[in-house]
Amino acid sequence: MSATETGDSMLVQVERDGVVLVLGHRVGEGRPLLIVPGVMADAVSWQPVVDALPAGRPVYVLNRRGRRPSGELGDGYGVGTEVADLRRVLDEVAGRHGGDGGVDLFGWSYGGLIALEAATRHSGVRSLTLYEPVVRPFGAQVLDSLRAADAAGDLDRAVEIVNRDVSGFSAEYVAELRRSPAWQVLRPLAAPLGRELTALNEHHADLAAYGKLDMPVTLLVGGDDDGVGPYWEPFARIAGAMPRARVHVIPGQGHLAHVQAPAALAAALTQALALA
Template sequence: MLEVERDGVRITLTRREGAGRPLLIVPGVMADAASWQPVVDALEVAGPVYVLNRRGRRPSGELGGDYSVRTEIDDLVEVLDEIIAVEGAQRGVDLFGWSFGGLVALEAAAQRPAAVNSLILYEPVARPFGRHVLPALWEADKAGDLDRVVEIVNRDVSGFSEEYVSQLRRSAVWDVLRRLAVPLARELTALDQHHADLQELGRLDLPVTLLLGGENEGVPPYGDAFAAFALALPRARVVTMPGQGHLAHAQDPECLARYIDQALEVRREAEARLSQP
């Protein structure tokens, strides 16, 4: 495990052993390093694989009083610099971000492009994503009703059916989701308050792969958010994953790992071509 401290807050990462260029995974809301471990286990990359436990996820520290998306970006920049120092990764880190973590990864790469070798963004989101649920979310948060928070994010944000949510409630995953839901109201509020200049971010001179679950193509909310990023990043390589939605890391981690491996292989092949005389 790697630890970074910024502004008195502990930020932790898991690490899978490896030799070569590091890969850093940045989860979104309602997820932590443990929930991404099945993907890590299925990856075939040779280098070390890190997964960030963002603020609000144990054993990392709390969100902090002045929390914003900028807080997350600055955390990630600090983490990138630390990984490069620890690994001696002079050519940078391959950076993967999912959902909320995709936006943070893109913003951090724009702030510290020399630290990033390539970007893979799986259905990133930006404002006004989730705005319509914020009043209900804060009401549940203030009441300490984490069950209600989990219901809202699954039914009213992600669009899952009542039957799906009922089955989820009866599963062992529900207690994990309740724990991960603690910072959700503040995270989605921060997302809604963050003005991401996607056109400016689109000028970033880095190889970018955008991953889209086939079930979300053209379908709100994730398909709409994805389309905005794809439009702003016209040089990005867009890859659709048939049969997948927004939760491939939980529902089909082996499949998602294959797409990540393929994106990194495409990048390696491009580098090899450029290095030829």
């Protein structure tokens, strides 16, 4: 692992099978927290949550492969690729902090699925917090459209598809988003989207294995998604498989609290970590 430090933060690099994975890192003392974003997100987009977390503990945010400055998805990409990456990162992060204390792991959306799978395969995960994790089937109805957009190199169309046809946002919302500076940030993040959703829908989650996890688990759901919307069904399936997990609702939020209410999400995460 190598690191480039700037003030109280740094970029950390981990290599696995020739692919470089880059993490944002807030320095600190004690047991580290590792954040795994989902699709259409990277370490930069999660920085407001990191900034809102109480100072002190070290925090890492993984730029999963397929988003800069990490490497490309590579041949044979699947959920197994992501899980192997995360297990490697967990080893390295734990090693930076003595190893014995383990790592608190947080995953959002597709990153939540990856975190779940890694937690069943890595003894160093001390607690697990998941914000609206997803399992198959999810977004399968848009795969053909996403593949067509990818073949045409049309990142604008890919951003539109994920917001309108997966997340269910209105045409007015997407039109306003297109006019905002955020659109240009989202375009490159959409490049791996088709392959990521394909991998998600090809992966058979072992729900029974999730229920056997013996570390503290907190499942976060936005109040606006509680019982409704495209993210509720996969969340409910995972929650049903993990009856010992604590479920916490973030009032007034949907799937994007890291963008729309980072302080509220940081507060919910902090509360979960206090119970670990």
